Amino acid sequence: MSHDRQASADQESPAPESVCWHFRLYVTGVTPAGEAALENLKSACDEFLEGRYTLDVIDLFEDISQAEADHIFAIPTVVRVVPMPRKKVIGDLSDRVKLIAAMGIPTSTKRSPIRDVGPGEG
Amino acid sequence: MTVPKSPTGIAGLDEITMGGLPGNRATLVCGGPGCGKTLLSVTYLIHGAEYHGSPGVYVAFEQTTEELLEDYSRAPFDLASRVEANDLALVELNLVSMEVAEVGDYDLNGLFAQIDAAIKRIGARRIVLDSVDSLFAGLKRQDVVRAEFSRLLRWLKAKGLTVVVTGERGESSLTRHGLEEYVADCVIFLDNRVEEQISTRRLRIIKYRGSAHGDNEFPFVIDEHGLSVLPVTSLGLDYSVSDERISTGILDLDEMLGGRGVYRASTILMSGSAGTGKSSMAAHFAMGSCDRSERCLYYAMEEALSQIERNMASIGIHLKQARQSGLLEIIANRPTLQGLETHLIDIQRRMEEFKPDLIIIDPVSSMTVIGSHIQVRAMLTRLINFMKMKNITVVLTSLTGTEDPDDTSEVGISSLIDTWMVLTNANKNGRQVRSLQIIKSRGMAHVDDRMLLTFTREGLRLERYSLPPTDSSGSGEHHES
Numbered sequence: 144m145s146h147d148r149q150a151s152a153d154q155e156s157p158a159p160e161s162v163c164w165h166f167r168l169y170v171t172g173v174t175p176a177g178e179a180a181l182e183n184l185k186s187a188c189d190e191f192l193e194g195r196y197t198l199d200v201i202d203l204f205e206d207i208s209q210a211e212a213d214h215i216f217a218i219p220t221v222v223r224v225v226p227m228p229r230k231k232v233i234g235d236l237s238d239r240v241k242l243i244a245a246m247g248i249p250t251s252t253k254r255s256p257i258r259d260v261g262p263g264e265g
Numbered sequence: 266m267t268v269p270k271s272p273t274g275i276a277g278l279d280e281i282t283m284g285g286l287p288g289n290r291a292t293l294v295c296g297g298p299g300c301g302k303t304l305l306s307v308t309y310l311i312h313g314a315e316y317h318g319s320p321g322v323y324v325a326f327e328q329t330t331e332e333l334l335e336d337y338s339r340a341p342f343d344l345a346s347r348v349e350a351n352d353l354a355l356v357e358l359n360l361v362s363m364e365v366a367e368v369g370d371y372d373l374n375g376l377f378a379q380i381d382a383a384i385k386r387i388g389a390r391r392i393v394l395d396s397v398d399s400l401f402a403g404l405k406r407q408d409v410v411r412a413e414f415s416r417l418l419r420w421l422k423a424k425g426l427t428v429v430v431t432g433e434r435g436e437s438s439l440t441r442h443g444l445e446e447y448v449a450d451c452v453i454f455l456d457n458r459v460e461e462q463i464s465t466r467r468l469r470i471i472k473y474r475g476s477a478h479g480d481n482e483f484p485f486v487i488d489e490h491g492l493s494v495l496p497v498t499s500l501g502l503d504y505s506v507s508d509e510r511i512s513t514g515i516l517d518l519d520e521m522l523g524g525r526g527v528y529r530a531s532t533i534l535m536s537g538s539a540g541t542g543k544s545s546m547a548a549h550f551a552m553g554s555c556d557r558s559e560r561c562l563y564y565a566m567e568e569a570l571s572q573i574e575r576n577m578a579s580i581g582i583h584l585k586q587a588r589q590s591g592l593l594e595i596i597a598n599r600p601t602l603q604g605l606e607t608h609l610i611d612i613q614r615r616m617e618e619f620k621p622d623l624i625i626i627d628p629v630s631s632m633t634v635i636g637s638h639i640q641v642r643a644m645l646t647r648l649i650n651f652m653k654m655k656n657i658t659v660v661l662t663s664l665t666g667t668e669d670p671d672d673t674s675e676v677g678i679s680s681l682i683d684t685w686m687v688l689t690n691a692n693k694n695g696r697q698v699r700s701l702q703i704i705k706s707r708g709m710a711h712v713d714d715r716m717l718l719t720f721t722r723e724g725l726r727l728e729r730y731s732l733p734p735t736d737s738s739g740s741g742e743h744h745e746s
Contacts, residue, residue, distance in 0.1 A: 176370055211356070211379060216360065233371045
């Protein structure tokens, strides 16, 4: 079973940016790196993709089939499923700037991506 | 103490490793691109699944499952049916299909989890990691990859699996990523080099902890049967020597050889220039074998089957009937079509199938077209050893450029020969005069005079020169030495 932690997507602004992003985060049980990756990902998404992303956390110990399909070898790994093309980032995502760049998350003009990492809002 | 062995099923490799790869250990198979690493690995897994009740996991870091199933879709390498039978599992971990960014710390537990699931699913005893180079090349954190790779090997061994790791050869080290530092139990190096436009494959066991092994370079071939390493059998000289004598198929020649012909399982060489009657003599040997209701394998390296049959029929040797009786098999095969090792393997394979009592290679000298003299000599030494062990009599012909008997050293095999006859052909007053002389015949009294060789409708005849003198005659004469 995978823990679905979904942030609702209301599609309030019908613009190109209205696409609902989808991520899969792969972990193995509960590990410090896995927990950190989850926190860091949610924090970044909540800031820049608020209300328009979904995130599945998949534990390889419980479900291996999706990991096989995604060729998961490193833990933690986050896969950007939507929008295409897929992107893969491995690591605890502790570097927020690198994470945002690697995932191609659009940062709004008002907010700087380099602000302090706060606890996730979700 | 010797380690338990995990057989590969690869002809020859299990012999030089004295039984196979080290069981419950890791073996590194390294070499350049296209050297046969994947084929060796796949063979190992399929053999384990098929013959040793040892299911195996194949972890593909470079190829896709589809590519593998396509490449190995025909017997004896039918991956799909093994996967279906649940004694082989494919794990595809393509690191290059998607760009991977590294942000912060990670480990390779995803790899562990996938391998673990596959091992549990089929109860694996063997595993292949092919090739881990992409793991090292694809990730920036080399410290993490090295630590995790080392942990992976320990973990797999602790689970009781025998591991094969493949790696690309390096410029200054054995492998590009120094895998030999981690896989310390056994290292096999594969090499594929092209010499004079003929590709030669070589295998060498660089290291085998806790076991004796052949440490030379061994030639190997890849053909439709897979990978075969030479020698296919052991290297020893300890075969039993036969006292039994068999006919050469030529009564006069039997007479010259103490009246009883040659020893069974001995090696006979007939050398001479073109048109001296080497093939005709070989054909007599073949018929002599068939007359004893024994099986003969005739390798014709220069002539087509129909041509040989027609030519021999003219001197009363009917090879076609002999073939139809099932006692004679003729293989007409031009040497240049294949490399030297391929020939040797082919000969050995046919011998295993046909189980001949006599084998003829006519002419063996044509092999020098495809290999250096040293290589040909080494190959023949192995071949002759192999045949002696199987109690097979070997008849070789050798084409020499001149009438000089020593010219046979062009093949350099005289020391391997038990009975050596030199055939000559001289033009005397517009007549072709052929002669035969026994240079040596180990372990028996023999006539060493030069004899007149004539072709009749009933085959070859040998007689002393003195009878119908065409010219200056006499025993032991030498026309043009």
